[in-house]
Every structure is written in C-alpha cells, then in structure tokens.
Amino acid sequence: MIANLSIRRLRRVPIASILFLAIFLLFILVPLYWMAMTSIKPSDDYLAVPPVWFPAHPTLVHYGAALFAYRGLTGLLNSVIISTAATILSAFLGTLMAYSLARFNTGGQHLSFWVLSQRFLPPIAIILPIFLIYRGVGLHDTHIGLVLAYTVLTLPVTVWMMYAYFRQVPRSLEEAALVDGCTRWQALWRVAVPLAVPGIVAAAVFAFIACWTEFFFALLLTSRNAFTLPTVFRAFIGFQGALYGESSALSVVSLVPSIALGILVQRHLVRGLTLGAVRG
C-alpha cells in the first residue's frame, strides 16, 4: 500500500520534462557563465588547461580597459541614444501605418505585403548608396543618420506585428468612440492604442533589440563619433590576438539593457487586454 503510493507519487514527477529543462538550461547558461567569468579572469586564465571555472584572483581591469581605453562607454551611450530614439520613432510611425493598413486597407492588399517585403532585401544591397548619400548630405557618422537608418530598418517588422494586433481590436469599439464624441484621431489614441499596447510593446522590444545588436549599418555609417556598442568589439580582435577579457566585459555590459528591458515589459507582453471587449 505504502510502496504503491510512493510509486504513484513518483510517477507524478515529470522526469522527462525536468531532464529536458535541465539540459536546456545548461545549454543557455554555460556560455553566459563562461563569458561572465572570463570578464573577471586575469588574462593567463583565459585558455588555461584544465579550464578555470572560477578565477582565484578576480579582477575588474578588463572592464576599465573596455569602457575607457577602447571607448566602450561612449559606444554604450551612443547605442542607448540611437536605439531608444529609433525604437520610439519606429513604434510611433509603425502604429500609424499599421492602424491605417488595418482599418482603411490603405494601398489595397499589396501595400501591406510590400512593407514586409522590404525585409527580404539584403542590407548589403542598399548600404553603399546609403553610405554615399549620407556622405553627401552630411549624415555620415551622426546620431540622426543612424537613427533614421534604424527606423527604416525596423519599421517593416514593427508594422506587421502591430497590423496583426490592430486587426484584433474590434472595429465597433472605435465606432462607439466616434459616435460618443471622438474624432478618428482621438478614437485611435484613446481606444485603439490602449488596447493594442501589448502589441506595441512587443514590437518596440523587437525593434530595440534589432537596433541594439545591429552591426553592419553601424560599421559603415559611423566612424569616430556616432559609433555604437557592437562596433567597439572590432577593436578586440587584432593582430595581437583576441582580447577575451575586454570582449567579455563589454558583452556583459551590453547584456544589461536587454535583460532589464525584458523584465520591465514582461507584464505587457503576456497581457491580453482585449478580453471582455466584446461578447465571450
């Protein structure tokens, strides 16, 4: 009887799931752990055999070098400014475009697909003309230049994510607002946008991460002034070999905003606000 019970209790433990999750966690966390440790290892420990799992003499010297000597801090600030500005612009313009596509079927069925098709274009196909134009109009190596480029780069995905969301918001809600005394513009901001917030936040997060990790445009469109964090990493692989410590230190720093953002918006990402809007 007792043996029987404990076997049943054991059966309730989903061993396969736990095993799978454990392996999955290791897969995700080990590289991160290695990176974090490398950032505080003295350089002798980088490639030691057997590997050093925790350095005996942790040091912050790589952080200092990466942030100041290699101008990582400037890159970080530039990245924050440019990514934030591009994200806000992309979310704002994306909201307007997506709403227009969803509600008024602007441009028929082709415009919405054309928007998405912009993502099929390899960046390398357009980077040279953009570079030349930027040089010509004085946007090269400016914050505004990169903000514009990133806004255009992220808009297609932003529009498509919000388009799907706006289509879910029942039309009758805005119609009720129109009859109640709103203009179309007010109905958008007071009714449709609040209901699409989860979609807007999700799209904004995607846009921010895309900007934050973008390398190719930043490499070609900036040099000494508006350079972003990813471009700083170039400096760590040189003829003297790879600077593992500095590189890891800067990686840790670049992770912080992404993680903070994830925690901050998690609530919005999962909330289904439209529940209860209409019947059911």
Add this chain to the structure above:
Amino acid sequence: MAPVKITGLHKRFGTVPAVRGIDLTVADGEFTVLVGPSGCGKSTLLRTIAGLEDLSEGTIEIGGRVVNDMRPKDRDVAMVFQDYALYPHMTVARNIGFGLRARKFPPAEIDTRVRRAAAMLGIELLLDRYPRQLSGGQRQRVAIGRAIVRNPQIFLFDEPLSNLDAQLRDEMRSEIKRLHQDLGATMIYVTHDQIEAMTLADRIVLMNAGQIEQVGTPLDLYERPATRFVAGFLGSPKINFIPATLAAGGSSVLLKLGDGQTLPLPASAPQLSASDSGRLVELGIRPQHVGRANGDGARTRIKSAIELVQPTGSRTFVTFRLAGTPVMAELDAHDPGRPGDEIEAGFDMRRAVLIDSETGRVLRAVSP
C-alpha cells in the same frame, strides 16, 4: 429628441448596392424598427444615419439639419452595438462617462449623470468593475447606459439583443420598451427578429434587398401585408401560401387549386372579372385563421387528413395537405386529433389575402 428624414438614400460598396432608394421619415419620439433578413441593408441604413458609413446619394436630416457631411460625433446620436463595444480598459463608470468626457463636461456633472443613468438601469453596484467582469446582460445595460447618459437626439440600436440568451432577451426587450416610454426619445432599432420588431415598434420598416417593402404599424403589416414577402416574414408560425389559378365560376371568379377543388376569393381581394381567368395567384392565410369547421358557417370547409401534430402548450399546430401543399392550422390544445385522422378544416376567408404570383404583390380591393 428630433425627427429623422431620409430622402432618396443610396449606399453602394464599390459597385455593389447595399441600400437602394430609401425614403423614410421617423417622427419625433417614435420607436421605429428596421427589420428584414440578413443582408437586406438595414444595418447599413442605420450606420449611414450614425455617420459610420458615407452615403452614395440622397440626404439625411436629423432635427431639420442635413447631416450628410457631418462627422458622427457632431450628429448628436447615440448607438448601441450588437457586440456592446464596451471599452475593455475602462471601468463601467468610465465607459458610461466616456462620451461626456470626450465632450468636455465638468467632472461633477459627469459623475451625477453617470450615477443617474446607472440607477435607471440598476447597475449602480457595478460602476467600478471592468467589462470582462460582467455578464452579457450587464454589459448590454452598460452599453445602453453609455447611450442614455448623453441625452442624444436619436438613439440607434444595431441588433442589441441578438447576443443574449432567450430569457435575457425577453427581459431586455421589455426594458428597452420601458426606456422608450420613460425617455420619449426618437429610437431607430435594427433587428432580424420579427417578434422583437412586433413587440417594440411604433412603426415597422420592413426591408428586403436594400429596399423598403412596407412601412406601417405592427398590426398594419401583420394584417394588411402589401407583398408576399411581408406576409411571409411576419408571424410565427409562418403564413400558409397555397398556389391556385383564377377561374370563372358562374357569375364570380373562384380560386381553383391544383387538384380541381375550388375556394371563394378572400374578402380583401378586388373584384375580378372573367377575363382574369387563368392568372396564377397564391392564397395567403395564417394558421390562426385555419381551424376546425365545426358549426362555423362563416368558414370555407375543406376535408383532409392530419399529417403532423405540434403542441406548444397553449395551442397546437396541425399540418395537413391541401392539393399537395402543406397547410398549418392552429387548433385547441385539447382537441388536436392524431396523424392520420380526417379533419374538416375551416378557412376564414375574411382574413386571407390574395397574392399575384407574377409580381408578388397582394391584390387588394381599393378600400372605401
């Protein structure tokens, strides 16, 4: 409160006509019901009055002002939607007060009005809840509250009860009727449910295929339908249509059924002459006007056999065949007979109508 006048209204979606040439006047304080099968253009007409659809041709006047190019918010109408359309991110109180806030009323005034509307509808205790925490009937009340709080000139209802279950629907129907009596406001109400139309309306506008079939009081349409469509749409169970041919019978004209039996013309039919012989017609007679012939001299007698017996409690509906056409009769619940029994049915030809099969119009003597 205001009258609504619609003249020559057309609405096309692309090249597809949805509403074709509507002329309609709704008097101040009148409860008008637009009824018809789905796709007949009744909702489109209502949305055009609200300003949610642009019209293609014609004019709409509300309270004497042409509102054709006016935005919905400037027309001073309120609308209750089929799916309630409550703002899910606002509490009940904020939902009801939304229109007042949009129109920049002072907060104290908004509060007073919201409370008064909530009290009228018995939802004072729900003011702090969100729509998702309410039942269907409560949501519908909030939607109505949002309309009455603004005290608009016109109330528009777009099938407001069709998402409710049967019992709640009856309850809310009475409530809307009471609301109309209390407020005395002009109301235009769209439904596909003929019972809702009959019970609520001062006047019914029966629509079909984008046009008005007939306008009149519920009893008018029920007793004196202008077309076959109107006769068939109103009334439950449905009116019986019995195909026949006009035939000369001595000095008068008779109805000749498919099996050779003859019936006299209905009382409402016009005087026809022998030259009308051979015209195809249909006799329209409601089940209530077909019964047992027992001792009722006024009725035209027909013998047949009972096929189907359907009791409903108060009355029982019995189906038999007349010249191959099933005919339903309403009988006393305690004396319905059984399938297979012979029945001598009596047709009350004073209440029957004669329909021209070719035009679908009811043939009627010019009333004196």
